[in-house]
Amino acid sequence: VSGTRYLILAEGFSGDPHYGKTMRGVLRYRRDDVVAILDSTRAGEAEDGVPVVGSVDDALPLEPNTALVGVATQGGRFPPAWMEILRTCLARGLHVENGLHVFLSDIPELRELAARNGAEIRDLRRPPQDLSTATGANLEVPSTIVLTVGSDCAIGKMTVSLELDLEARRRGVESVFVPTGQTGIAIAGWGIAVDAVVADFIAGAAEQLVVEGAARGGELLWVEGQGALLHPVYSGVTLGLYHGSVPHLLVLCHQAGQTEIEGAGGGPHRIPPLSELVELHERIALPARPARVAAVALNTRQLGEGEARSALAAAEDETGLPADDPVRFGAERLTEAVLSAEKG
Amino acid sequence: VSGTRYLILAEGFSGDPHYGKTMRGVLRYRRDDVVAILDSTRAGEAEDGVPVVGSVDDALPLEPNTALVGVATQGGRFPPAWMEILRTCLARGLHVENGLHVFLSDIPELRELAARNGAEIRDLRRPPQDLSTATGANLEVPSTIVLTVGSDCAIGKMTVSLELDLEARRRGVESVFVPTGQTGIAIAGWGIAVDAVVADFIAGAAEQLVVEGAARGGELLWVEGQGALLHPVYSGVTLGLYHGSVPHLLVLCHQAGQTEIEGAGGGPHRIPPLSELVELHERIALPARPARVAAVALNTRQLGEGEARSALAAAEDETGLPADDPVRFGAERLTEAVLSAEKG
Numbered sequence: 001v002s003g004t005r006y007l008i009l010a011e012g013f014s015g016d017p018h019y020g021k022t023m024r025g026v027l028r029y030r031r032d033d034v035v036a037i038l039d040s041t042r043a044g045e046a047e048d049g050v051p052v053v054g055s056v057d058d059a060l061p062l063e064p065n066t067a068l069v070g071v072a073t074q075g076g077r078f079p080p081a082w083m084e085i086l087r088t089c090l091a092r093g094l095h096v097e098n099g100l101h102v103f104l105s106d107i108p109e110l111r112e113l114a115a116r117n118g119a120e121i122r123d124l125r126r127p128p129q130d131l132s133t134a135t136g137a138n139l140e141v142p143s144t145i146v147l148t149v150g151s152d153c154a155i156g157k158m159t160v161s162l163e164l165d166l167e168a169r170r171r172g173v174e175s176v177f178v179p180t181g182q183t184g185i186a187i188a189g190w191g192i193a194v195d196a197v198v199a200d201f202i203a204g205a206a207e208q209l210v211v212e213g214a215a216r217g218g219e220l221l222w223v224e225g226q227g228a229l230l231h232p233v234y235s236g237v238t239l240g241l242y243h244g245s246v247p248h249l250l251v252l253c254h255q256a257g258q259t260e261i262e263g264a265g266g267g268p269h270r271i272p273p274l275s276e277l278v279e280l281h282e283r284i285a286l287p288a289r290p291a292r293v294a295a296v297a298l299n300t301r302q303l304g305e306g307e308a309r310s311a312l313a314a315a316e317d318e319t320g321l322p323a324d325d326p327v328r329f330g331a332e333r334l335t336e337a338v339l340s341a342e343k344g
Numbered sequence: 345v346s347g348t349r350y351l352i353l354a355e356g357f358s359g360d361p362h363y364g365k366t367m368r369g370v371l372r373y374r375r376d377d378v379v380a381i382l383d384s385t386r387a388g389e390a391e392d393g394v395p396v397v398g399s400v401d402d403a404l405p406l407e408p409n410t411a412l413v414g415v416a417t418q419g420g421r422f423p424p425a426w427m428e429i430l431r432t433c434l435a436r437g438l439h440v441e442n443g444l445h446v447f448l449s450d451i452p453e454l455r456e457l458a459a460r461n462g463a464e465i466r467d468l469r470r471p472p473q474d475l476s477t478a479t480g481a482n483l484e485v486p487s488t489i490v491l492t493v494g495s496d497c498a499i500g501k502m503t504v505s506l507e508l509d510l511e512a513r514r515r516g517v518e519s520v521f522v523p524t525g526q527t528g529i530a531i532a533g534w535g536i537a538v539d540a541v542v543a544d545f546i547a548g549a550a551e552q553l554v555v556e557g558a559a560r561g562g563e564l565l566w567v568e569g570q571g572a573l574l575h576p577v578y579s580g581v582t583l584g585l586y587h588g589s590v591p592h593l594l595v596l597c598h599q600a601g602q603t604e605i606e607g608a609g610g611g612p613h614r615i616p617p618l619s620e621l622v623e624l625h626e627r628i629a630l631p632a633r634p635a636r637v638a639a640v641a642l643n644t645r646q647l648g649e650g651e652a653r654s655a656l657a658a659a660e661d662e663t664g665l666p667a668d669d670p671v672r673f674g675a676e677r678l679t680e681a682v683l684s685a686e687k688g
Contacts, residue, residue, distance in 0.1 A: 134577045136609020199546050200539040202580040229583075232630055233478045236546040236584020243579045265480020270631040280627060286576055287614040 004189070006034045007056070007064035007094065009085060013071035014039035014047055021154075022099055022183045023070030029162055029187045035062040037070070038085065056088040068186060069098040076101035086110060093117045099124040099182025099193070124185040125193040127205070134203040138246045139288060141214045141221075144342045146294070147245055148225035149281055150253035151271045152261045153234060157225040157253045158184050160297040160326055164251070164338065165222040167331035173339070176218030178209050180241060184224045190216075195226060195237045202237060206244025220342070223247060229281060230272070232264045239284065246289040249341055250281055251334065252321075255299045256311040275318050294341035295334045296323040348533070350378045351400070351408035351438065353429060357415035358383035358391060365498075366443055367414030369527045373506055379406040381414070382429065400432040412530060413442040420445035430454060437461045443468040443526025443537070468529045469537040471549070478547035482590045483633060485558045485565075488686045490638070491591035492569035493625050495615045496606060497578060499599040501569040502528050504641040504670055508595070508682065509566040511675035517683070520562030522553050524585060528568045534560075539570060539581045546581060550588025564686070567591060573625060574616070576608045583628065590633040593685055594625055595678065599643045600655040600669075619662050638685035639678045640667040 008026065013019045014037050027034060027048045034050050036059040043054030053059045056067075067089040073082060078100075086104065089096055090113040098104045103123040105111055114121050146164075148157040161177055162184075168175035177184070179191030190212070192205045206223075213221040223245045227234030254274060261269040272280070278293045285291040296315050300308035308325060315323035322337040324330075352370065357363040358381050371378060371392045378394050380403040387398030397403045400411075411433040417426060422444075430448065433440055434457040442448045447467040449455055458465050490508070492501040505521055505528075512519035521528070523535030534556070536549045550567070557565040567589045571578030598618060605613040616624070622637045629635040640659050644652035652669060659667035666681040668674075 134609070136576070136611065139610035195542075195544040197543050198539075199541050199543050199581045199584065200578070202543050203577050229628070230587075230630060232480070232587050232632065233547050234544070235587045236580045236582075237543045238580075239573075239583040240543065240580020243574075243576050265478070266483035267480065267632055272631065283624060284573070284628065286574060287616065288576065288611055 003065070004033045005063055005065045006030070007059045007067045007089070008034060008037045008070035009067050009089075010037050010039045010070045011082065011085060012039065012041055014042055014052060016071065019072045020070065021072070022068070022186055025158070025183045025187050026068065026070065035059070035064050056085060056092060056094075060092065064094060066095040066097060069096070069100060072100065078102060078104075087113060090114050090117055090119050090121075093119050095120045095122065097122045097124060097186060099186055101125065124182045125196045127197045127201075128192060131197055131201040131208070132204050133200055134207045134244050138207040138210050138244060141210050141246070143210070143214045143218050143221045144249070145210055145221045145223060145245060145247045146249045146251060146338055147223045147242060147247035147291075148251050148253055148297070149238070149242070150225060150228050151277060152228050152255065152258065153231060153263075155253055155255040155258070156297070156299045156327070160251060160253050160334075161222040161224045162187070163326040163331040164335045167335040168220055168222075168339070171335070171339075174217055174219040176213045176216050176221055178213040178218075178221050178223040178245070180206070180209065180224045180226055194241050195234070199236065202240025203244030206241045210245050225253070228261065229284065230269070231261055232266065232269055242284070243286055246286065247291050248289070249294040249338055250291055251295050251297050251338065252278060252281065252293050253297045253299065254315075256303055256308065273318065274315055278319050278321070292341070293319075293321060295337040296321050297334055298323055298325050300325045300328055347409070348377045349407055349409045350374070351403045351411045351433070352378060352381045352414035353411050353433075354381050354383045354414045355426065355429060356383065356385055358386055358396060360415065363416045364414065365416070366412070366527045366530055369502070369531050370412065370414065373531045379403070379408050400429060400436060400438075404436065408438060410439040410441060413440070413444060416444065422446060422448075431457060434458045434461055434463045434465075437463050439464045439466065441466045441468060441530060443530055445469065468526045469540045471536060471541040471545075475541055475545040475552070476548050477544055478551045478588050482551040482554050482588060485554050485590070487554070487558045487562050487565045488593070489554055489565045489567060489589060489591045490593045490595060490682055491567045491586060491589055491635075492595050492597055492641070493582070493586070494569060494572050494597035495621060496572050496599065496602065497575060499597055499602070500641070500643045500671070501597045504595055504597050504678075505566040505568045506531070507670040507675040508679050511670075511679040512564055512566075512683070515679070515683075518561055518563040520557045520560050520565055522557040522562070522565050522567040522589075524550070524553065524568045524570055538585050539578070543580065546584025547588030550585045554589050569597070572605065573628065574613070575605055576610065576613055586628070587630055590630065591635050592633070593638040593682055594635055595639050595641050595682065596621060596625065596637050597641045597643065598659075600647055600652065617662065618659055622663050622665070636685070637663075637665060639681035640665050641678055642667055642669050644669045644672055
């Protein structure tokens with residue numbers, strides 16, 4: 001990872017909060033590695049202090065060495081304008097990192113262009129070749145393992161893991177963030193998109209990740225959660241990741257005020273009360289690795305500050321657990337809760 | 345399916361109870377479609393009244409039209425002797441059905457041989473191309489959906505689904521068995537191996553299966569369960585199948601006397617008491633489709649008859665649910681339990 005100088009490809013979407021998850025994540029957690037953002041519709045502006053350029057060539061004076069697909073395109077596919085950008089990047093010798101569902105290295109033209117120009121195409125969602133079913137090696141990992149779980153997708157599980165990892169490292173803990181999705185992989189420079197592996201291998205992929213996290217020196221591992229245990233579409237990934245990563249502790253993430261799972265058909269899909277979610281997550285742990293919820297992370301971005309404080313107090317009352325919004329109010333309290341649960 | 349005349353390929357393993365799951369399943373539930381079994385180590389014998397032959401050519405007078413890979417080979421791969429058998433089958437114009445992990449249609453030599461002789465290679469575990477994430481169409485299926493769940497893999501979930509389906513049809517119910525693994529697919533002639541799909545699509549595959557089961561006229565659908573909710577390796581598949589098939593009722597399967605999950609590393613992996621398993625399975629249902637356990641199916645094959653009766657009585661006492669071994673004592677009682685739960 002070190003030495004990476006990113007040009008973030010965000011054509012048409014650099015200002016879009018919904019499609020720009022990878023761009024925003026990398027800007028927040030790897031700001032120093034980003035030299036420019038490409039979006040011809042905003043050329044000349046800046047985002048988070050990073051210059052927005054109108055073309056690949058306009059970025060070259062800033063010496064990027066890697067182009068990162070930073071936004072989701074419609075259906076995860078690459079329309080002609082995007083293909084032209086990707087061709088130019090490879091022709092200029094830039095590596096290309098891509099976390100969308102379509103694998104760029106499956107496109108012969110791009111693969112040849114990369115080979116000819118000494119560039120690499122890295123499809124972040126492509127599963128490694130050596131996956132297998134879980135073996136039990138996960139239970140021998142000596143680290144303390146903390147998994148973020150939640151009431152829905154896209155409510156901030158990755159962000160909570162990253163914020164608590166940062167805070168633990170600030171406190172001198174040998175702490176490692178373990179990425180399980182494309183944005184986490186782009187941020188950390190390693191990992192496996194567990195939702196892209198063959199179903200039989202979900203737990204095996206999670207096992208491989210915690211083994212690697214320990215090998216990277218993590219005495220405390222923050223495993224990025226995926227989906228939700230009662231999500232009608234993604235619960236299989238959630239439980240496989242849970243059982244395969246064998247966490248000791250869980251941080252339960254919830255968007256304050258949300259009562260239904262969003263974007264899933266056939267609903268409404270009601271979210272149970274927090275106290276029920278805490279119990280259900282503890283009940284479904286493997287008997288060989290009991291897990292308990294150490295804290296509740298509330299995403300309060302849609303609330304005013306007073307309402308946010310009230311929501312946190314209500315969550316604490318209901319669950320008897322420390323609750324906080326680590327993005328809004330800092331990660332100290334939740335990190336403290338996990339570190340003291342670890343000792344307890 | 346109709347018109348299929350199977351030559352079951354079982355070279356070296358036709359007498360092996362562990363490796364012969366597919367052969368035994370097809371012999372039990374599609375006996376009339378089997379004309380011969382190939383196993384040169386037992387040529388001249390018979391299995392369940394079906395002649396065992398020593399070579400493909402010896403089977404030809406019996407006019408098979410399809411060769412079914414009926415046993416698991418070491419590591420799911422095909423050693424040279426097997427390749428020779430497969431080549432001969434295709435050269436004689438037999439279709440080949442294969443449920444092992446290695447896909448035969450990926451082997452160019454076999455693919456060419458098949459094309460040249462008008463034969464088809466059907467890899468039963470190969471996921472269909474048109475899979476997607478679950479859409480909610482499952483919740484609109486008008487059928488009553490019954491899923492077998494269990495305390496471990498390989499304890500008879502498929503068999504229970506098949507036996508109860510047979511009994512329901514005997515009673516005149518428009519009942520359909522919904523196959524989710526290779527043996528079930530070989531028996532029913534359709535289905536998806538849900539453990540072989542991309543993790544994101546587990547629930548989507550299960551949804552597609554119940555939609556198809558209803559389209560096949562099933563007013564009562566018996567979905568073949570996979571894995572176990574607390575299995576350290578396969579739980580992701582189990583929960584994705586559960587939430588994607590949106591069952592109204594569950595039949596909990598357990599091998600009498602078994603206290604630990606078998607064959608998973610890092611254990612012991614304790615099996616909780618039946619009453620806890622009942623509650624956990626009901627708790628983890630989607631709020632949009634509550635499910636309850638209608639009956640307990642005990643596999644008592646390792647017990648004497650007196651012990652088996654005691655185990656069934658103990659299971660009934662513990663859970664308050666009807667319990668029986670449908671293979672040993674007939675499927676009437678459990679089918680009755682499901683049909684009356686459906687009405688209740």
